[in-house]
Amino acid sequence: MTKKVLVVDDDPDVRSFVVTVLEENQYMPLVAQDGVEGLEMIEKHKPDLVILDVLMPRGSGIRLYRKLKTNENLEKIPIIMFTGIALRSFLKSQRALDEFKGGEVPKPDIYLEKPVEPEELAAAIKKKLG
Amino acid sequence: MKIRKLLFVTKFEDLCYDALNSLLALKTAALEHVVFLNVIERDKVAMQRGSGYLKEEEVKLKETANIRFIDWAENLFEMGMEVGAYIEVSTLIPEILKVVKKESPDLIVIGRSHKGALEQLYAGSDVIELIRRTDTPILVFKHMMDDNIVPEKLFERPLFATNWSKTGKKAVAYIKAMKNVIGEIHVMHVVKESALKSPDTHEVQKVRKAERQRLDKLCDELEEAGINARSHVYVGDPQKEIEKAAKEYQATMIILGSSDKAAILERWVGSVSKNIADKSVFPCFLIPGEKNIDQ
Numbered sequence: 437m438t439k440k441v442l443v444v445d446d447d448p449d450v451r452s453f454v455v456t457v458l459e460e461n462q463y464m465p466l467v468a469q470d471g472v473e474g475l476e477m478i479e480k481h482k483p484d485l486v487i488l489d490v491l492m493p494r495g496s497g498i499r500l501y502r503k504l505k506t507n508e509n510l511e512k513i514p515i516i517m518f519t520g521i522a523l524r525s526f527l528k529s530q531r532a533l534d535e536f537k538g539g540e541v542p543k544p545d546i547y548l549e550k551p552v553e554p555e556e557l558a559a560a561i562k563k564k565l566g
Numbered sequence: 567m568k569i570r571k572l573l574f575v576t577k578f579e580d581l582c583y584d585a586l587n588s589l590l591a592l593k594t595a596a597l598e599h600v601v602f603l604n605v606i607e608r609d610k611v612a613m614q615r616g617s618g619y620l621k622e623e624e625v626k627l628k629e630t631a632n633i634r635f636i637d638w639a640e641n642l643f644e645m646g647m648e649v650g651a652y653i654e655v656s657t658l659i660p661e662i663l664k665v666v667k668k669e670s671p672d673l674i675v676i677g678r679s680h681k682g683a684l685e686q687l688y689a690g691s692d693v694i695e696l697i698r699r700t701d702t703p704i705l706v707f708k709h710m711m712d713d714n715i716v717p718e719k720l721f722e723r724p725l726f727a728t729n730w731s732k733t734g735k736k737a738v739a740y741i742k743a744m745k746n747v748i749g750e751i752h753v754m755h756v757v758k759e760s761a762l763k764s765p766d767t768h769e770v771q772k773v774r775k776a777e778r779q780r781l782d783k784l785c786d787e788l789e790e791a792g793i794n795a796r797s798h799v800y801v802g803d804p805q806k807e808i809e810k811a812a813k814e815y816q817a818t819m820i821i822l823g824s825s826d827k828a829a830i831l832e833r834w835v836g837s838v839s840k841n842i843a844d845k846s847v848f849p850c851f852l853i854p855g856e857k858n859i860d861q
Contacts, residue, residue: 490643493650493651493652494668496650498643522640529643533646
Protein backbone atom coordinates (compact mmCIF):
# COMPACT_ATOMS: atom_id res chain seq x y z
CA MET A 437 0.00 0.00 0.00
CA THR A 438 1.24 3.47 -0.86
CA LYS A 439 2.56 5.23 2.21
CA LYS A 440 1.12 8.60 3.17
CA VAL A 441 3.46 11.47 3.93
CA LEU A 442 2.18 14.74 5.37
CA VAL A 443 4.08 17.92 4.52
CA VAL A 444 3.45 20.75 7.00
CA ASP A 445 4.93 23.98 5.66
CA ASP A 446 3.55 27.48 5.12
CA ASP A 447 5.68 28.15 2.04
CA PRO A 448 3.87 26.97 -1.12
CA ASP A 449 7.16 26.65 -3.01
CA VAL A 450 8.55 24.32 -0.35
CA ARG A 451 5.34 22.27 -0.29
CA SER A 452 5.51 21.95 -4.04
CA PHE A 453 9.17 20.88 -3.90
CA VAL A 454 8.50 18.21 -1.25
CA VAL A 455 5.36 16.96 -2.99
CA THR A 456 7.35 16.51 -6.21
CA VAL A 457 10.03 14.52 -4.39
CA LEU A 458 7.34 12.36 -2.75
CA GLU A 459 5.49 11.68 -5.99
CA GLU A 460 8.70 10.83 -7.80
CA ASN A 461 9.35 8.24 -5.11
CA GLN A 462 5.85 6.75 -5.16
CA TYR A 463 4.60 8.12 -1.85
CA MET A 464 1.20 9.71 -1.36
CA PRO A 465 1.63 13.37 -0.37
CA LEU A 466 -0.74 15.20 1.95
CA VAL A 467 -0.26 18.89 2.70
CA ALA A 468 -1.01 21.32 5.52
CA GLN A 469 0.05 24.93 5.71
CA ASP A 470 0.40 25.56 9.43
CA GLY A 471 0.64 23.84 12.78
CA VAL A 472 -3.10 23.84 13.47
CA GLU A 473 -4.00 22.36 10.11
CA GLY A 474 -1.08 19.97 10.44
CA LEU A 475 -2.41 18.50 13.69
CA GLU A 476 -5.90 18.15 12.24
CA MET A 477 -4.50 16.29 9.22
CA ILE A 478 -2.39 14.02 11.39
CA GLU A 479 -5.35 13.08 13.57
CA LYS A 480 -7.56 12.52 10.55
CA HIS A 481 -5.20 10.68 8.19
CA LYS A 482 -2.63 9.08 10.52
CA PRO A 483 0.21 9.53 8.00
CA ASP A 484 3.21 7.18 7.91
CA LEU A 485 5.60 10.12 8.06
CA VAL A 486 5.42 13.85 8.75
CA ILE A 487 7.79 16.36 7.16
CA LEU A 488 7.59 19.36 9.43
CA ASP A 489 8.65 22.99 9.12
CA VAL A 490 9.25 25.05 12.28
CA LEU A 491 8.47 28.73 11.65
CA MET A 492 4.83 28.86 10.54
CA PRO A 493 1.74 30.87 11.35
CA ARG A 494 -0.96 29.47 13.65
CA GLY A 495 1.22 27.06 15.57
CA SER A 496 4.92 26.43 15.05
CA GLY A 497 6.57 23.12 14.26
CA ILE A 498 8.20 23.23 17.68
CA ARG A 499 4.85 23.03 19.46
CA LEU A 500 3.45 20.55 16.97
CA TYR A 501 6.49 18.29 17.36
CA ARG A 502 6.00 18.43 21.11
CA LYS A 503 2.29 17.68 20.85
CA LEU A 504 2.99 14.63 18.72
CA LYS A 505 5.77 13.32 20.92
CA THR A 506 3.68 13.66 24.08
CA ASN A 507 0.58 12.03 22.63
CA GLU A 508 0.62 8.27 23.07
CA ASN A 509 -1.53 7.77 19.99
CA LEU A 510 0.71 9.82 17.75
CA GLU A 511 4.19 9.59 19.24
CA LYS A 512 5.23 6.70 17.01
CA ILE A 513 4.70 8.64 13.78
CA PRO A 514 8.17 9.36 12.41
CA ILE A 515 9.00 13.01 11.84
CA ILE A 516 11.55 14.65 9.59
CA MET A 517 12.15 18.25 10.62
CA PHE A 518 12.68 20.32 7.47
CA THR A 519 13.33 23.94 8.32
CA GLY A 520 15.48 27.04 8.16
CA ILE A 521 15.69 27.14 11.96
CA ALA A 522 19.00 25.80 13.28
CA LEU A 523 18.98 22.45 15.08
CA ARG A 524 20.72 24.10 18.01
CA SER A 525 17.81 26.55 18.44
CA PHE A 526 15.28 23.75 18.06
CA LEU A 527 16.93 21.71 20.80
CA LYS A 528 17.30 24.72 23.09
CA SER A 529 13.62 25.56 22.63
CA GLN A 530 12.61 22.03 23.54
CA ARG A 531 14.83 22.16 26.62
CA ALA A 532 13.23 25.47 27.63
CA LEU A 533 9.78 23.93 27.17
CA ASP A 534 10.86 20.81 29.09
CA GLU A 535 11.66 23.06 32.03
CA PHE A 536 8.60 25.23 31.64
CA LYS A 537 5.97 22.62 30.85
CA GLY A 538 7.60 19.57 32.39
CA GLY A 539 8.37 16.30 30.65
CA GLU A 540 11.00 15.66 28.06
CA VAL A 541 10.61 15.00 24.37
CA PRO A 542 13.09 12.98 22.29
CA LYS A 543 15.34 14.62 19.73
CA PRO A 544 14.12 14.40 16.15
CA ASP A 545 15.58 11.44 14.25
CA ILE A 546 16.25 13.47 11.16
CA TYR A 547 16.73 17.22 11.06
CA LEU A 548 17.26 18.77 7.65
CA GLU A 549 18.16 22.43 7.38
CA LYS A 550 16.81 24.12 4.28
CA PRO A 551 17.75 24.16 1.53
CA VAL A 552 18.46 20.54 0.62
CA GLU A 553 18.84 18.77 -2.69
CA PRO A 554 15.96 16.50 -3.77
CA GLU A 555 18.21 13.44 -3.45
CA GLU A 556 19.03 14.28 0.16
CA LEU A 557 15.36 14.66 1.03
CA ALA A 558 14.44 11.47 -0.81
CA ALA A 559 17.19 9.58 1.02
CA ALA A 560 15.91 10.84 4.38
CA ILE A 561 12.35 9.78 3.56
CA LYS A 562 13.51 6.33 2.41
CA LYS A 563 15.54 5.95 5.57
CA LYS A 564 12.38 6.38 7.66
CA LEU A 565 9.92 4.55 5.42
CA GLY A 566 11.99 2.15 3.42
CA MET B 567 -6.66 41.83 29.50
CA LYS B 568 -3.37 39.95 29.64
CA ILE B 569 -1.00 40.26 26.73
CA ARG B 570 -0.20 36.68 25.82
CA LYS B 571 0.24 37.09 22.10
CA LEU B 572 1.59 40.03 20.17
CA LEU B 573 1.63 40.79 16.49
CA PHE B 574 4.88 42.49 15.52
CA VAL B 575 4.44 44.34 12.24
CA THR B 576 7.73 45.33 10.72
CA LYS B 577 9.13 46.79 7.54
CA PHE B 578 12.59 46.29 9.07
CA GLU B 579 13.45 49.94 8.51
CA ASP B 580 11.22 50.95 11.44
CA LEU B 581 11.18 48.04 13.88
CA CYS B 582 14.04 45.65 14.41
CA TYR B 583 15.11 43.06 16.93
CA ASP B 584 16.11 45.60 19.58
CA ALA B 585 12.55 46.93 19.56
CA LEU B 586 11.23 43.41 19.89
CA ASN B 587 13.72 42.74 22.63
CA SER B 588 12.40 45.65 24.68
CA LEU B 589 8.90 44.11 24.46
CA LEU B 590 10.10 40.81 25.83
CA ALA B 591 9.79 42.27 29.32
CA LEU B 592 6.15 41.33 28.87
CA LYS B 593 7.22 37.71 29.32
CA THR B 594 7.11 38.31 33.06
CA ALA B 595 3.49 39.41 32.66
CA ALA B 596 2.00 36.82 30.32
CA LEU B 597 3.61 37.06 26.88
CA GLU B 598 4.25 33.66 25.34
CA HIS B 599 3.64 34.03 21.62
CA VAL B 600 5.01 36.47 19.03
CA VAL B 601 3.73 36.62 15.45
CA PHE B 602 5.85 38.48 12.90
CA LEU B 603 4.30 40.19 9.92
CA ASN B 604 6.16 41.75 7.04
CA VAL B 605 4.04 43.30 4.32
CA ILE B 606 5.79 43.93 1.04
CA GLU B 607 3.85 46.81 -0.47
CA ARG B 608 2.44 45.90 -3.85
CA ASP B 609 4.06 48.83 -5.62
CA LYS B 610 7.49 47.38 -4.89
CA VAL B 611 6.79 44.38 -7.10
CA ALA B 612 3.92 45.66 -9.25
CA MET B 613 3.63 45.30 -13.01
CA GLN B 614 5.91 47.71 -14.79
CA ARG B 615 6.08 48.59 -18.43
CA GLY B 616 8.81 46.57 -20.09
CA SER B 617 9.51 44.29 -17.16
CA GLY B 618 6.04 43.01 -16.12
CA TYR B 619 5.43 41.73 -12.60
CA LEU B 620 8.68 41.79 -10.67
CA LYS B 621 8.59 38.17 -9.52
CA GLU B 622 12.34 38.03 -8.89
CA GLU B 623 12.09 41.14 -6.73
CA GLU B 624 9.23 39.55 -4.78
CA VAL B 625 11.27 36.39 -4.18
CA LYS B 626 14.27 38.46 -3.11
CA LEU B 627 12.25 40.60 -0.70
CA LYS B 628 10.46 37.58 0.77
CA GLU B 629 13.69 35.70 1.28
CA THR B 630 15.35 38.72 2.88
CA ALA B 631 12.43 39.00 5.31
CA ASN B 632 12.45 35.27 5.92
CA ILE B 633 16.14 35.31 6.84
CA ARG B 634 15.53 38.11 9.35
CA PHE B 635 12.52 36.35 10.85
CA ILE B 636 14.38 33.05 11.15
CA ASP B 637 17.15 34.80 13.04
CA TRP B 638 14.71 36.52 15.40
CA ALA B 639 12.60 33.40 15.79
CA GLU B 640 15.63 31.33 16.81
CA ASN B 641 16.24 33.72 19.70
CA LEU B 642 12.62 33.58 20.83
CA PHE B 643 12.29 29.83 20.39
CA GLU B 644 15.36 29.38 22.57
CA MET B 645 13.52 31.28 25.33
CA GLY B 646 10.70 28.76 25.08
CA MET B 647 8.37 31.13 23.29
CA GLU B 648 6.00 30.33 20.48
CA VAL B 649 6.67 32.17 17.22
CA GLY B 650 4.82 32.52 13.94
CA ALA B 651 5.53 34.52 10.81
CA TYR B 652 3.76 35.95 7.79
CA ILE B 653 5.44 37.52 4.79
CA GLU B 654 2.90 38.80 2.29
CA VAL B 655 2.75 40.99 -0.78
CA SER B 656 -0.26 43.10 0.02
CA THR B 657 -1.46 46.42 1.41
CA LEU B 658 -0.44 47.10 4.99
CA ILE B 659 -3.65 47.72 6.92
CA PRO B 660 -5.90 45.13 5.24
CA GLU B 661 -3.14 42.55 5.69
CA ILE B 662 -2.73 43.42 9.38
CA LEU B 663 -6.48 43.03 9.85
CA LYS B 664 -6.42 39.67 8.05
CA VAL B 665 -3.67 38.38 10.32
CA VAL B 666 -5.44 39.78 13.40
CA LYS B 667 -8.50 37.76 12.41
CA LYS B 668 -6.45 34.57 12.03
CA GLU B 669 -4.25 34.96 15.08
CA SER B 670 -6.32 37.04 17.55
CA PRO B 671 -3.33 38.83 19.11
CA ASP B 672 -3.70 40.80 22.33
CA LEU B 673 -1.48 43.61 21.07
CA ILE B 674 -0.41 44.92 17.68
CA VAL B 675 3.04 46.52 17.57
CA ILE B 676 3.65 48.81 14.65
CA GLY B 677 6.28 51.39 13.76
CA ARG B 678 5.49 54.99 13.10
CA SER B 679 4.13 55.77 9.67
CA HIS B 680 6.77 56.96 7.25
CA LYS B 681 4.39 58.49 4.78
CA GLY B 682 5.28 61.92 3.53
CA ALA B 683 3.25 64.96 4.57
CA LEU B 684 1.33 65.13 1.29
CA GLU B 685 0.63 61.40 1.28
CA GLN B 686 -0.63 61.59 4.87
CA LEU B 687 -2.86 64.48 3.97
CA TYR B 688 -4.63 62.46 1.29
CA ALA B 689 -4.25 58.86 2.44
CA GLY B 690 -4.09 59.42 6.19
CA SER B 691 -1.81 57.72 8.64
CA ASP B 692 -1.50 53.94 8.77
CA VAL B 693 -1.65 54.10 12.54
CA ILE B 694 -4.91 56.02 12.60
CA GLU B 695 -6.36 53.82 9.91
CA LEU B 696 -5.50 50.83 12.08
CA ILE B 697 -6.98 52.39 15.24
CA ARG B 698 -10.21 52.99 13.38
CA ARG B 699 -10.47 49.46 12.09
CA THR B 700 -9.46 47.25 14.99
CA ASP B 701 -10.43 46.87 18.62
CA THR B 702 -7.06 45.31 19.46
CA PRO B 703 -4.70 47.57 21.43
CA ILE B 704 -1.85 49.03 19.44
CA LEU B 705 1.65 49.93 20.49
CA VAL B 706 3.11 52.52 18.15
CA PHE B 707 6.78 52.03 18.55
CA LYS B 708 9.06 55.00 18.07
CA HIS B 709 12.51 53.90 17.22
CA MET B 710 15.54 55.01 15.29
CA MET B 711 14.45 58.56 15.93
CA ASP B 712 17.11 61.23 15.76
CA ASP B 713 17.24 61.41 19.54
CA ASN B 714 16.91 57.62 19.89
CA ILE B 715 14.75 58.08 22.97
CA VAL B 716 13.27 54.59 23.09
CA PRO B 717 14.49 53.06 26.30
CA GLU B 718 15.53 49.48 26.78
CA LYS B 719 12.99 49.17 29.56
CA LEU B 720 9.88 50.20 27.73
CA PHE B 721 7.52 49.50 30.62
CA GLU B 722 9.70 50.97 33.35
CA ARG B 723 7.94 54.34 33.63
CA PRO B 724 4.81 54.71 31.50
CA LEU B 725 2.60 57.76 31.52
CA PHE B 726 -1.11 57.03 31.45
CA ALA B 727 -3.17 59.94 30.20
CA THR B 728 -6.79 59.34 31.10
CA ASN B 729 -9.80 61.18 29.80
CA TRP B 730 -12.06 59.25 32.20
CA SER B 731 -13.77 57.42 29.37
CA LYS B 732 -14.85 53.76 29.42
CA THR B 733 -11.82 53.00 27.31
CA GLY B 734 -9.76 54.61 30.04
CA LYS B 735 -11.11 51.93 32.39
CA LYS B 736 -10.18 49.28 29.87
CA ALA B 737 -6.69 50.78 29.81
CA VAL B 738 -6.52 50.45 33.60
CA ALA B 739 -7.29 46.74 33.27
CA TYR B 740 -4.39 46.38 30.78
CA ILE B 741 -2.10 48.31 33.11
CA LYS B 742 -2.97 46.04 36.03
CA ALA B 743 -2.24 42.99 33.90
CA MET B 744 1.26 44.41 33.32
CA LYS B 745 2.00 44.89 37.03
CA ASN B 746 5.06 42.63 36.92
CA VAL B 747 6.63 44.74 34.20
CA ILE B 748 5.76 48.30 35.16
CA GLY B 749 8.22 50.04 37.48
CA GLU B 750 6.25 53.17 38.30
CA ILE B 751 3.32 54.67 36.45
CA HIS B 752 2.52 58.34 36.14
CA VAL B 753 -1.21 58.95 35.80
CA MET B 754 -2.36 62.27 34.42
CA HIS B 755 -5.44 64.13 33.35
CA VAL B 756 -5.44 67.30 31.28
CA VAL B 757 -8.09 69.84 32.15
CA LYS B 758 -8.88 71.82 29.06
CA GLU B 759 -8.67 75.54 29.52
CA SER B 760 -12.25 75.82 28.34
CA ALA B 761 -13.32 73.77 31.39
CA LEU B 762 -11.99 76.45 33.70
CA LYS B 763 -15.03 78.66 33.25
CA SER B 764 -14.34 81.03 36.04
CA PRO B 765 -11.38 83.39 36.11
CA ASP B 766 -11.55 83.08 39.89
CA THR B 767 -8.42 81.38 41.29
CA HIS B 768 -10.46 79.61 43.93
CA GLU B 769 -12.73 78.01 41.32
CA VAL B 770 -9.77 76.98 39.21
CA GLN B 771 -8.14 75.37 42.22
CA LYS B 772 -11.41 73.57 42.99
CA VAL B 773 -11.34 71.98 39.52
CA ARG B 774 -7.72 71.01 40.00
CA LYS B 775 -8.44 69.54 43.43
CA ALA B 776 -11.39 67.49 42.17
CA GLU B 777 -9.34 66.03 39.32
CA ARG B 778 -6.41 65.40 41.61
CA GLN B 779 -8.63 63.48 44.04
CA ARG B 780 -10.03 61.42 41.20
CA LEU B 781 -6.51 60.64 40.01
CA ASP B 782 -5.39 59.77 43.54
CA LYS B 783 -8.23 57.31 43.80
CA LEU B 784 -7.04 55.70 40.60
CA CYS B 785 -3.46 55.64 41.92
CA ASP B 786 -4.72 53.89 45.08
CA GLU B 787 -6.46 51.32 42.91
CA LEU B 788 -3.23 50.73 40.96
CA GLU B 789 -1.13 50.54 44.12
CA GLU B 790 -3.53 47.99 45.52
CA ALA B 791 -2.85 45.98 42.40
CA GLY B 792 0.88 46.26 43.12
CA ILE B 793 1.92 49.13 40.84
CA ASN B 794 3.58 52.29 42.16
CA ALA B 795 1.60 55.24 40.84
CA ARG B 796 1.81 59.04 40.92
CA SER B 797 -0.86 61.49 39.85
CA HIS B 798 -0.54 64.73 37.89
CA VAL B 799 -3.08 67.32 36.81
CA TYR B 800 -2.16 69.50 33.85
CA VAL B 801 -4.14 72.31 32.29
CA GLY B 802 -4.17 73.27 28.64
CA ASP B 803 -4.08 71.61 25.26
CA PRO B 804 -4.19 67.83 25.87
CA GLN B 805 -1.69 66.94 23.17
CA LYS B 806 0.89 69.48 24.26
CA GLU B 807 0.42 68.78 27.96
CA ILE B 808 0.66 65.00 27.60
CA GLU B 809 3.84 65.41 25.62
CA LYS B 810 5.14 67.87 28.22
CA ALA B 811 4.37 65.52 31.10
CA ALA B 812 6.00 62.62 29.30
CA LYS B 813 9.18 64.67 28.98
CA GLU B 814 9.08 66.00 32.53
CA TYR B 815 8.68 62.59 34.07
CA GLN B 816 10.94 60.87 31.54
CA ALA B 817 8.19 58.51 30.53
CA THR B 818 9.18 55.39 28.69
CA MET B 819 5.85 55.30 26.85
CA ILE B 820 2.47 57.01 26.77
CA ILE B 821 -0.68 54.96 27.38
CA LEU B 822 -3.88 56.38 25.91
CA GLY B 823 -7.43 55.18 25.63
CA SER B 824 -9.58 56.51 22.84
CA SER B 825 -13.13 57.70 23.44
CA ASP B 826 -16.03 55.25 23.28
CA LYS B 827 -18.44 57.74 21.83
CA ALA B 828 -18.69 57.57 18.08
CA ALA B 829 -19.63 61.23 17.86
CA ILE B 830 -16.50 62.41 19.50
CA LEU B 831 -14.36 59.53 18.29
CA GLU B 832 -13.12 61.45 15.33
CA ARG B 833 -12.24 64.44 17.46
CA TRP B 834 -10.31 62.32 19.93
CA VAL B 835 -8.68 59.93 17.49
CA GLY B 836 -8.34 62.66 14.96
CA SER B 837 -6.62 65.04 17.29
CA VAL B 838 -5.04 63.91 20.54
CA SER B 839 -4.35 60.25 19.84
CA LYS B 840 -3.54 60.81 16.21
CA ASN B 841 -1.11 63.59 16.87
CA ILE B 842 0.53 61.86 19.79
CA ALA B 843 0.74 58.52 18.00
CA ASP B 844 2.10 60.13 14.87
CA LYS B 845 4.24 62.93 16.15
CA SER B 846 5.32 62.21 19.70
CA VAL B 847 8.85 60.96 20.22
CA PHE B 848 7.46 58.54 22.82
CA PRO B 849 6.13 55.09 22.08
CA CYS B 850 2.35 55.08 22.41
CA PHE B 851 0.14 52.30 23.72
CA LEU B 852 -3.31 52.99 22.28
CA ILE B 853 -6.40 51.23 23.52
CA PRO B 854 -9.25 51.64 21.09
CA GLY B 855 -12.84 51.76 22.26
CA GLU B 856 -15.23 48.90 21.62
CA LYS B 857 -17.11 50.74 18.92
CA ASN B 858 -14.20 51.85 16.80
CA ILE B 859 -14.44 49.28 14.05
CA ASP B 860 -15.64 50.62 10.73
CA GLN B 861 -17.62 47.94 8.98
